[in-house]
Amino acid sequence: MSLFYIPWRVSLDFNYNDAVIITEKAVDAVPSKQLIYVEDLENVSNLESSVILVDLRDDWHRLEEILALQIPMILTGVSPYTVSELASILDNHFAYTGYMEFDERGHYVLDVLRARENKSLVFRVHNLKKKEYPNYDVDKAVTRYLRAVRERSIDALLFLTPDNDFDYDELVSQVYGVLDGMGFASTELVSPRTGSSRFALLASLFVFVLLLSVSPLLAAVVTALFVLFPTVGLPAAAVFGEFAIYRRVSSLKTGVIKGLLLFFSFSIFLGIAINASMVGASYQNGLELFRGVKISLVALPFWLFVTGFGRSVSKKVSRGDILVVLLAGLVAVYYILRSGNFSFVLDVERTMRDYLDNVLIVRPRFKELLAYPLLAVMIHFSFDLKGKLGPIIAAGGSLVTVSIVNTFCHATVPLWTGLLRSAYGLIFGTVLSLLIIAIIKKY
Structure with a gap:
């Protein structure tokens, strides 16, 4: 399956991995779309290279007028229309509609776009909110915008003018320069509109064969869910x-x-296999997500820790046992907090992430760099490691598999990004593993 899917998906990613720049004001030598607010429509003579920002709370009564213009628009806020009513209106006008990532007022808009019949007429927008500018310098802001394109294949980068003295022109110029140099800059809005069911069928066959080694019944049930009810079947x-x-x-x-x-x-x-089952427009445009990220991240390590700890503990629980549980609990809480779009990340780690992104294009996952040596220790001892720390090492080592699989559970991430990230994890993780094993053998 991989021999067929990887070339096809990489080609798809490069066709749709370009991002258009949308600005509130023109920046010299940067081709961009102009952001227009609804209240300014009457003052704009040429809308050909424009994108309209529609706040549905205030502008819903002018929606029919806006839709008649047949130009892309970004929605935010809530209108009096029901979700199905607004979805039908957008479909009837074949409206090319965008939504902003991490928009606190965007839940209604996402529900509307999910309810549309034509989910290919949707594009995703990343922006730095006006209130966020004080937390960034130009370099950090550039890295954030570039990461949105490289790691999430965002369709449009929106640059709102800051309220402080932030160097807006320099930010836009730098982002465009890097994107153009990488071949990721576009002058037109284009979002993924294609998929192939044949890859989902091949993926289901792989899942069936893999689970067959555990239980034929389990393989049959999970594969059926995988094909018929992907919301449950994928996780x-x-x-x-x-x-x-x-x-x-x-x-x-x-x-x-x-x-x-x-x-x-x-x-x-x-x-x-999981990624190949998420190639439809709903997944590729971010309207449908892989459900069950948390459980897929914790199920295996939790099981290995609990079963391993159960075997290692004596009839009478000692202080050492309690310390192991407390240590594992602290690690688990931090691990869970770090997962997701709004994860808790230490400043020093964020700085390191940005540095590695700039040097390596895509950074390896830190959890994998820590997990590979732990997995190597388990392999070295034939998965029969005694002692209080055995369950923690086993659980930590399993994060290699958990993290790699999770990398490909994000449909909008370009496949080449996931492959490169995982390859970095393997290379650096193996080097660290060999060093740890050499130390163990010596002492």
């Missing part, structure tokens, strides 16, 4: 697939490098 395939990979590979007698490669390969295949 089920991720969770049970991760268990199947860990169970199968951990039963093999291998060296450290071969073991790491096996975990990496099977995890990549499972991640790609």
Whole structure:
């Protein structure tokens, strides 16, 4: 499946990985769309290269007038229309409609766009809110905009003018310069409008074969859900697939490098199988998401810790046992807080992320850099590590599989980004692993 899907998906990504720049004011030498507010429509003579920002709370009564212009518009806020009514209005006018990422007032808009019949007429917008400018300098803001394109294949970058003395022109110029140099700058709004069901069928076959090693009944049930009810089937395939990979590979007698490669390969295949089932316009335009991210991140490590701790603890719980549980709890809380779009990240880690993004194009996931050495330790001891820390090491090592699979559970992420990120994790993680194993062998 991967031999067919990867070339097709990479081609799709490069066709739709361009981003158009939308500005409130023109910037020299930067081709951009002009952002127009509804109240300023009468003062604009040429709307050909414009995008209208429509606040549905204030502008809903002019919606028919705006739609008649047949130019792209970005929606925010809530209108008196029901979700289905507004979705029908947009479809009837074939309106090319955008929504802003992380918009606090955008939940209604997302519901409307999900209810549309034609979900390909949707584009995604990333912007730095006016209130956020004081928290950024130009370099950090540039990195944020570039990350939106590289890591989430955003369709449009919106630059609102700041209320402070932030160098707006320099920000826009730098972002455009880097995007243009990478071939990611566009002058037209284009969003993904295609998909292929044949990849979903191949993906379901891989999931079935993978889970067959655990249980034929489980394989049949999860595969059926995977095909017929993807909202439930995709996370089920991720969770049970991760268990199947860990169970199968951990039963093999291998060296450290071969073991790491096996975990990496099977995890990549499972991640790609899930990714291949999310190629429709709804997923590619961010309207439908992979549900169950949290459970797919914690199920395997939690199970390994609980079962391992249960085997290691004596009949009488000691202080050491309590300390292990407390340590595992703190690590688990931090791990969960760091996952998701609004994750908790330490300033030092954010700085390191930005640096690696600029140097490597795509940074490896830090959790993988920590997890690979732990997994290597488990492989070195044939997954029979004794002692109080054994359950923590086993759970931490399983994050290699969990993290790799999770990388491909985000439909809007370009596939090349996920592959490169995972490859970096393998390379750097293996180097760290070999150093740790060398120390263990010596001492």
